[in-house]
Amino acid sequence: DTAVSQTPKYLVTQMGNDKSIKCEQNLGHDTMYWYKQDSKKFLKIMFSYNNKELIINETVPNRFSPKSPDKAHLNLHINSLELGDSAVYFCASSQAGGWIEKLFFGSGTQLSVL
Amino acid sequence: GQQLNQSPQSMFIQEGEDVSMNCTSSSIFNTWLWYKQDPGEGPVLLIALYKAGELTSNGRLTAQFGITRKDSFLNISASIPSDVGIYFCAGGYKNAGNNRKLIWGLGTSLAVNP
Numbered sequence: 495d496t497a498v499s500q501t502p503k504y505l506v507t508q509m510g511n512d513k514s515i516k517c518e519q520n521l522g523h524d525t526m527y528w529y530k531q532d533s534k535k536f537l538k539i540m541f542s543y544n545n546k547e548l549i550i551n552e553t554v555p556n557r558f559s560p561k562s563p564d565k566a567h568l569n570l571h572i573n574s575l576e577l578g579d580s581a582v583y584f585c586a587s588s589q590a591g592g593w594i595e596k597l598f599f600g601s602g603t604q605l606s607v608l
Numbered sequence: 609g610q611q612l613n614q615s616p617q618s619m620f621i622q623e624g625e626d627v628s629m630n631c632t633s634s635s636i637f638n639t640w641l642w643y644k645q646d647p648g649e650g651p652v653l654l655i656a657l658y659k660a661g662e663l664t665s666n667g668r669l670t671a672q673f674g675i676t677r678k679d680s681f682l683n684i685s686a687s688i689p690s691d692v693g694i695y696f697c698a699g700g701y702k703n704a705g706n707n708r709k710l711i712w713g714l715g716t717s718l719a720v721n722p
Contacts (some may be wrong), residue, residue, distance in 0.1 A: 535715045586693050595700040599649075
């Protein structure tokens with residue numbers, strides 16, 4: 495079983511559309527994240543949730559809205575997609591406390607906005 | 609803001625050679641971590657360091673937490689083709705709100721010629 499699974503793997507869509515990416519982790523972790531990796535491979539944190547509560551919200555357009563129905567799931571909804579949103583989006587999870595920096599990543603969702 | 613300088617940006621080596629890469633910062637970190645990203649996958653944790661001066665090995669990989677807490681290096685001995693990928697350093701610290709955060713390096717892309 496995949497520890498952190500996200501779907502879809504690839505997402506190709508038109509500018510202006512709304513899309514969602516789903517993420518689930520079966521590790522029993524308390525904290526989940528969304529990261530964006532640009533074309534230069536730079537990893538930038540977008541959001542962090544701890545037990546369904548938002549704890550980190552970096553400077554991200556409000557077109558991006560994370561939703562955590564329970565601590566095993568963290569979905570990302572993006573409204574009015576723009577060309578600059580094209581990137582690879584990674585979901586990750588970690589245990590709270592001393593292990594919080596030990597992140598387990600999903601395999602990524604490659605988003606292409608045309 | 610805090611930044612990590614990771615070098616080299618890329619390396620092309622022959623199979624069997626040793627590899628060394630490092631991360632430096634003007635800021636102090638409480639933890640240093642090294643991740644590897646294979647093509648089409650999310651980063652995977654290789655080594656986590658929690659104490660200044662700590663030297664830790666994981667198979668052919670060795671990493672050290674710099675004594676000043678501002679740097680870390682990763683060595684790979686006797687490289688093999690499956691070492692190909694992007695290696696990221698990450699530094700962990702607590703912000704003013706006592707939240708633990710990670711700063712990521714820009715990655716070192718490693719290519720191994722068999």
